[in-house]
Amino acid sequence: MISRVFIRHFRASLVDQYKVAIVGAGPAGFYTAHHLLHKSNGQPVSVDFFDRLPAPFGLSRYGVAPDHPEVKNCEEYMENLMKNDSYQTRFFGNVKVGRDITLADLKEHYHSIVLAYGCTASDNTLNIDGSDHPAVIPARKLVNWYNGHPDASEWSISLENVEDVTIIGNGNVAIDVARILLASPEGHWQPTDITSRAVEVLRKSSVKRINIVARRGILESAFTNKEIRELLNISKESGIRFVPIEESLLAPLHDKSKSLGRVEKRKLSILDKASKEAHQIDDCGRKQWGLYFQLSPKEFIANSENPNLLSSTVFEENELIEDALLGKISAVPTGKHTTLKNELVILSIGYKGNKLEGLDELNIDYNVKKNCLSNNGGRLLLRNSSDEYLYCHGWYTSGWIKHGPQGVIATTMMESFDTAEKILEDLANGIHNEAKSQADIVELLPKHTVTWNGWENIDKREKEDGLIVGKTREKLVTIDALVEASGSNHPRTHVVTGRK
Amino acid sequence: MFRLLSRNRGITSITQQFARSAIPKSQTVNSTALTTLRMFSGTAANLHGHVHKPKPGEELKVTFISKDGLLKTFEVAAGDNLLDIAQANNLDMEGACGGSCACSTCHVIVDPEYYDEIPEPDDDENDMLDLAFGLTETSRLGCQVIMTKELDGLRVALPAMTRNLQSKDFS
Numbered sequence: 001m002i003s004r005v006f007i008r009h010f011r012a013s014l015v016d017q018y019k020v021a022i023v024g025a026g027p028a029g030f031y032t033a034h035h036l037l038h039k040s041n042g043q044p045v046s047v048d049f050f051d052r053l054p055a056p057f058g059l060s061r062y063g064v065a066p067d068h069p070e071v072k073n074c075e076e077y078m079e080n081l082m083k084n085d086s087y088q089t090r091f092f093g094n095v096k097v098g099r100d101i102t103l104a105d106l107k108e109h110y111h112s113i114v115l116a117y118g119c120t121a122s123d124n125t126l127n128i129d130g131s132d133h134p135a136v137i138p139a140r141k142l143v144n145w146y147n148g149h150p151d152a153s154e155w156s157i158s159l160e161n162v163e164d165v166t167i168i169g170n171g172n173v174a175i176d177v178a179r180i181l182l183a184s185p186e187g188h189w190q191p192t193d194i195t196s197r198a199v200e201v202l203r204k205s206s207v208k209r210i211n212i213v214a215r216r217g218i219l220e221s222a223f224t225n226k227e228i229r230e231l232l233n234i235s236k237e238s239g240i241r242f243v244p245i246e247e248s249l250l251a252p253l254h255d256k257s258k259s260l261g262r263v264e265k266r267k268l269s270i271l272d273k274a275s276k277e278a279h280q281i282d283d284c285g286r287k288q289w290g291l292y293f294q295l296s297p298k299e300f301i302a303n304s305e306n307p308n309l310l311s312s313t314v315f316e317e318n319e320l321i322e323d324a325l326l327g328k329i330s331a332v333p334t335g336k337h338t339t340l341k342n343e344l345v346i347l348s349i350g351y352k353g354n355k356l357e358g359l360d361e362l363n364i365d366y367n368v369k370k371n372c373l374s375n376n377g378g379r380l381l382l383r384n385s386s387d388e389y390l391y392c393h394g395w396y397t398s399g400w401i402k403h404g405p406q407g408v409i410a411t412t413m414m415e416s417f418d419t420a421e422k423i424l425e426d427l428a429n430g431i432h433n434e435a436k437s438q439a440d441i442v443e444l445l446p447k448h449t450v451t452w453n454g455w456e457n458i459d460k461r462e463k464e465d466g467l468i469v470g471k472t473r474e475k476l477v478t479i480d481a482l483v484e485a486s487g488s489n490h491p492r493t494h495v496v497t498g499r500k
Numbered sequence: 501m502f503r504l505l506s507r508n509r510g511i512t513s514i515t516q517q518f519a520r521s522a523i524p525k526s527q528t529v530n531s532t533a534l535t536t537l538r539m540f541s542g543t544a545a546n547l548h549g550h551v552h553k554p555k556p557g558e559e560l561k562v563t564f565i566s567k568d569g570l571l572k573t574f575e576v577a578a579g580d581n582l583l584d585i586a587q588a589n590n591l592d593m594e595g596a597c598g599g600s601c602a603c604s605t606c607h608v609i610v611d612p613e614y615y616d617e618i619p620e621p622d623d624d625e626n627d628m629l630d631l632a633f634g635l636t637e638t639s640r641l642g643c644q645v646i647m648t649k650e651l652d653g654l655r656v657a658l659p660a661m662t663r664n665l666q667s668k669d670f671s
Contacts, residue, residue: 073596073598074603224630225630226627226628263630266626266627410605413596414633
């Protein structure tokens with residue numbers, strides 16, 4: 001027993017550079033790396049990023065709306081790491097775990113591995129009649145499409161015969177989608193980094209009305225005050241009418257207002273003011289949008305004249321019941337129904353994650369219900385452990401795949417710093433993989449790997465292409481185009497010359 | 501710690517480093533809706549991360565209290581914001597959005613004695629404060645608090661960001 005302890009400490013001191021692999025180069029990945037590299041206090045750490053896409057930045061590049069460039073400033077964190085800590089960081093894009101390398105490979109080469117691959121593999125679905133109609137689409141597909149995600153390079157949509165759109169769900173993604181459909185393609189979207197093909201489709205759009213429909217009530221709305229305020233301001237400036245919220249839903253909340261928290265109070269005041277002002281504007285054939293509450297979709301009715309479109313959606317009305325003890329609000333169906341005209345339905349009801357290939361072999365637990373890897377504070381847990389705290393040493397998680405598909409970049413930052421703290425704690429205590437392999441991981445990487453230099457080439461190209469058409473960038477939307485623009489020098493050629 | 505960048509100041513900002521700088525003005529100024537959206541960053545076009553040396557005799561004092569309770573006082577110039585000051589002095593304050601009032605990571609708790617001396621937060625700042633962890637009655641975003649003579653002697657605390665507070669508070 002004593003000799004084993006001695007050996008562990010001895011082994012720990014033999015490590016002259018702790019190697020960390022991070023799967024996923026989005027905000028979760030790079031914030032974890034940032035904290036690891038800047039807080040390592042003498043423990044020498046190096047980080048290799050692996051991303052299945054040729055371009056880094058994850059949801060910052062592919063999720064954040066094109067008209068929110070200030071939110072994308074977070075990408076500076078990664079740019080600074082690659083530039084200022086260049087001897088300790090590497091980026092390997094277009095490398096897919098399962099296809100190109102395996103988790104077992106990573107285990108052989110790295111002391112600690114962070115799984116930060118996000119939670120946008122697929123979508124929550126509604127199992128109701130008409131759900132599989134082509135005009136019922138998940139918001140994620142639309143977002144991927146206008147943000148130029150390679151997964152959507154073959155996907156297309158036409159808005160030429162669509163007048164009314166219903167968005168199911170009222171989180172910030174739903175508000176983004178509403179803004180895409182309502183704001184001016186030429187004045188608002190064209191100069192951003194939205195893809196040109198999206199602008200083309202929006203230019204030909206016939207969309208006149210957007211219904212944003214939620215299952216629960218006003219106070220339970222998932223959108224943040226900033227987003228709704230932005231949409232209301234754009235509407236005001238562009239002559240788009242906000243349909244006032246039903247008075248019967250607003251009125252009861254005025255009595256509750258004293259007991260509301262800060263966010264709810266402000267939300268209510270924004271919606272109250274907007275509804276009051278809306279009553280004074282008439283509905284003279286301009287574009288309009290409205291918020292609807294306490295409605296659950298029951299059936300999507302197909303359009304008898306055009307098989308690619310819907311004609312309407314049938315909803316059941318809900319009443320809200322509050323559990324006095326838990327303070328939880330539930331939506332309970334009333335049996336009353338309502339129909340909304342719509343040719344297109346966009347579902348914005350949440351994302352689903354997936355199990356990365358190789359987790360089972362490592363006995364790492366994935367929680368299907370919560371859509372995330374089982375973990376305690378970022379340390380991954382083993383499957384079937386009767387003890388909730390049996391860790392898989394050397395394995396960690398950050399971001400949405402750590403706590404589920406919710407949260408803004410600021411949340412992800414804090415959570416990632418926390419995971420990084422756990423990694424540093426463990427390294428200081430000799431808890432990590434053996435990382436037996438003497439070889440560099442680049443020996444295993446495929447020819448089509450995109451390095452940071454490769455990304456810089458892509459970046460330069462996209463900005464140049466954008467300049468030509470007056471956009472901040474014109475994204476390359478297929479893997480082939482991205483790899484081609486990267487110049488793809490295999491990372492092996494850099495091993496001798498330098499860390500990039 | 502951070503490169504000087506002004507790209508967060510909106511689509512009409514120009515910098516040598518970005519292609520956008522060469523876009524003919526006629527194409528960028530088109531979008532009135534877009535530039536109006538940028539209202540909150542329409543204030544002083546400070547390159548974020550840049551602090552000024554105070555003129556002798558005009559130094560203002562500001563004290564930051566860290567999560568561990570350590571006090572650090574600096575002499576600063578009027579016109580600099582708390583995020584830039586903190587980062588210039590290597591304090592533990594993050595600015596995920598680069599100081600453009602689009603996140604809540606530079607959240608500070610202001611000494612109640614000085615809170616009223618700072619111009620009230622506008623809607624944009626309040627919207628971001630909604631999402632800040634450990635929000636208090638005297639919370640502000642560091643990037644929006646600009647040092648003035650009235651704030652000489654200001655003390656602000658960096659909020660303790662506990663694990664539990666984050667995950668529960670958000671949902």
